[in-house]
Amino acid sequence: xxxxxxxxxxxxxxLARLDLExxxxxxxxxxxxxxxxAVAQVSEVAADDIPPTxxxxxxxxxxxxDEPRPSLSAEAALAQAPEAEDGRFRVPQILGxxx
Amino acid sequence: xTESSLFKRTAAELAEAVAAGEVSxxxxxxxxxxxxxxxxxxETGVHAFLHVNREQALAxxxxxxxKRAAGEQLGPLAGVPLALKDVITTADMPTTAGSKILExxxxxxxxxxxxxMREAGIIILGKTxxxxxxxxxxxxxxxxxxxxxxxxxxxxxxxxxxxxxAALASFQAPLAIGTDTGGSIRQPAAxxxxxxxxxxxxxxxxxxxxxxxxxxxxxxxxxxxxxxxxLLHSVIGGYDPLDATSIQQPVPDVVAAAxxxxxxxxxxxxxxxxxxLGGEGYQAGVERRFGEAxxxxxxxxxxxxxxxxxxFDYALPAYYLILPSEVSSNLARFDAMRYGLRVGDDGSRSAxxxxxxxxxxxxxxxxxxxxxxxxxxxxxxxxxxxxGQAQKVRTLVTRDFEAAFEQVDVLVSPTTPTTxxxxxxxxxxxxxxxxxxxxxxxxxxxxxxxxSFPCGLAEEDGMPVGLHVMAPVLADDRLYRIGAALEQALxxxxxxPLLDKVPELETA
Numbered sequence: 001x002x003x004x005x006x007x008x009x010x011x012x013x014x015l016a017r018l019d020l021e022x023x024x025x026x027x028x029x030x031x032x033x034x035x036x037x038a039v040a041q042v043s044e045v046a047a048d049d050i051p052p053t054x055x056x057x058x059x060x061x062x063x064x065x066d067e068p069r070p071s072l073s074a075e076a077a078l079a080q081a082p083e084a085e086d087g088r089f090r091v092p093q094i095l096g097x098x099x
Numbered sequence: 100x101t102e103s104s105l106f107k108r109t110a111a112e113l114a115e116a117v118a119a120g121e122v123s124x125x126x127x128x129x130x131x132x133x134x135x136x137x138x139x140x141x142e143t144g145v146h147a148f149l150h151v152n153r154e155q156a157l158a159x160x161x162x163x164x165x166k167r168a169a170g171e172q173l174g175p176l177a178g179v180p181l182a183l184k185d186v187i188t189t190a191d192m193p194t195t196a197g198s199k200i201l202e203x204x205x206x207x208x209x210x211x212x213x214x215x216m217r218e219a220g221i222i223i224l225g226k227t228x229x230x231x232x233x234x235x236x237x238x239x240x241x242x243x244x245x246x247x248x249x250x251x252x253x254x255x256x257x258x259x260x261x262x263x264x265a266a267l268a269s270f271q272a273p274l275a276i277g278t279d280t281g282g283s284i285r286q287p288a289a290x291x292x293x294x295x296x297x298x299x300x301x302x303x304x305x306x307x308x309x310x311x312x313x314x315x316x317x318x319x320x321x322x323x324x325x326x327x328x329x330l331l332h333s334v335i336g337g338y339d340p341l342d343a344t345s346i347q348q349p350v351p352d353v354v355a356a357a358x359x360x361x362x363x364x365x366x367x368x369x370x371x372x373x374x375x376l377g378g379e380g381y382q383a384g385v386e387r388r389f390g391e392a393x394x395x396x397x398x399x400x401x402x403x404x405x406x407x408x409x410x411f412d413y414a415l416p417a418y419y420l421i422l423p424s425e426v427s428s429n430l431a432r433f434d435a436m437r438y439g440l441r442v443g444d445d446g447s448r449s450a451x452x453x454x455x456x457x458x459x460x461x462x463x464x465x466x467x468x469x470x471x472x473x474x475x476x477x478x479x480x481x482x483x484x485x486x487g488q489a490q491k492v493r494t495l496v497t498r499d500f501e502a503a504f505e506q507v508d509v510l511v512s513p514t515t516p517t518t519x520x521x522x523x524x525x526x527x528x529x530x531x532x533x534x535x536x537x538x539x540x541x542x543x544x545x546x547x548x549x550x551s552f553p554c555g556l557a558e559e560d561g562m563p564v565g566l567h568v569m570a571p572v573l574a575d576d577r578l579y580r581i582g583a584a585l586e587q588a589l590x591x592x593x594x595x596p597l598l599d600k601v602p603e604l605e606t607a
Contacts, residue, residue: 004475008475012471012474012478015474016427016474017451017458018458018470020459020467024464028467028471032471032472034529035419035468035472035530038530039419039420039485039489040416041413041416042416042489042492047488047494047495050491050494050495052487052490052491052493052494053493053494054314054490055344056301056314056544056545056547057572059343059344062345064340076207077207079205079207080204080205080206080207080439081437081438082439082440082441082444083441083444092444092448092449092450092452092453093450094449094450095449
């Protein structure tokens, strides 16, 4: 049976860029363990020689004509930004002081 | 015409009345807006809508009336109001996907289906409640409070499109849009006694549909009658160059199929009852109504046989690996930088810290569960055992459908194992909640067309039951032929539509 610890959930949350409260970690660890045990049933199916399906209807190379068409204006793109400055998205610092 | 006679009418009837000049689109829209004001209170009423677009709806209706007055030809749904699921972008209304992370977000563009509906003269009344990012089967995962089932306000209206289904069943709109990733159109339709169709994957554009799981998501029509759903399907369906997965083929003539089905003759059609979708875990009243509906189809001339789809038993676990994997990737776009919520930006925190804090504050419990689950399933070391294996099961489910459709024209099952359950009962029991989609998930994995049609009330609780019909890829028209035949037979047996039996709501 698979099992997933609280520490693993915390690690996954870091990978997913998701702050979780200690209580959320406790709660989720138990639930995820149950869910993963249930979905692990897929391993019962003998499928070694079966190709995977990623999309219901296989389609490749959906091309469009290479013609200019209108796009969003800078104003429209910035209109819903949490913060904008000088016609750009304003974001928090990307590098720390010591970098 | 009185107000109540307006909001109880079908979309086809309303469009005809508008086109004939018996009533104006403004009057029709006003009657529905009044109905919303009377029954949709967030605290005590149905709470189907997150946002109502009163002035703009009346203005759009006025334009339809002006076109009619100018002698312009109107489309078959011009002047008919519609409730739009809040996962479809609208340039003139907020679009939240039921999430705090998008609270108040005003998209800079209309989805393709929004645009097509506006061009057809359909009046968008507002945006309907849903489980956050379409993840759930009860609408309890909305950040803005649950929607209540008009049949019993203490019960769930299904999900994720519970706002759309509840709006239909409480006569707040005759048409609605849903989106279906694992059953989010069909399960809400079943538990509210309404009609919901998941078109063939790629049959309706996803441009402007906020993604849950891109390989599974499909928008589709919801209505109170089969013909109304078909009319809406033909407005929103068809190729869209802005969606790379859109099918470059004409939409089957679903309206003609609905009209043909209404003749009540199904001779020549072969119907397969899926052996694996019934038995243990299915409510007795659901199985009884389902069995009777299948008998009705037989009496209308269809040949009914039992069909086995052995890998359907593994569709649910495969889905709960594929879906969270896609969700964990799709929801990465909510990074607090370009749109949506941003918290903790105090000048000292880094972009990454702000991102982590925003996502922690902005996503609800189910979104977090699925992000973590998907991140796990895609982790190196687990990928082959989980995501890779689930994709192989997806192939096997598709092959089961292909084998079945060599024997029969459509497959049938109950839409859901149970009727609507009480609000709160399963909200923190994910495995119990996920089982609501047992019958609907196989069609999302395989991409074929499916629908739910009302087939009566379960004896033990008086709640609606749905008949689930599954058709091959691009054979959406078969759904409408079967659905319309069943509808005319049952409506004549009952002496009126099922929704005649929905309790009168207290009005404000």
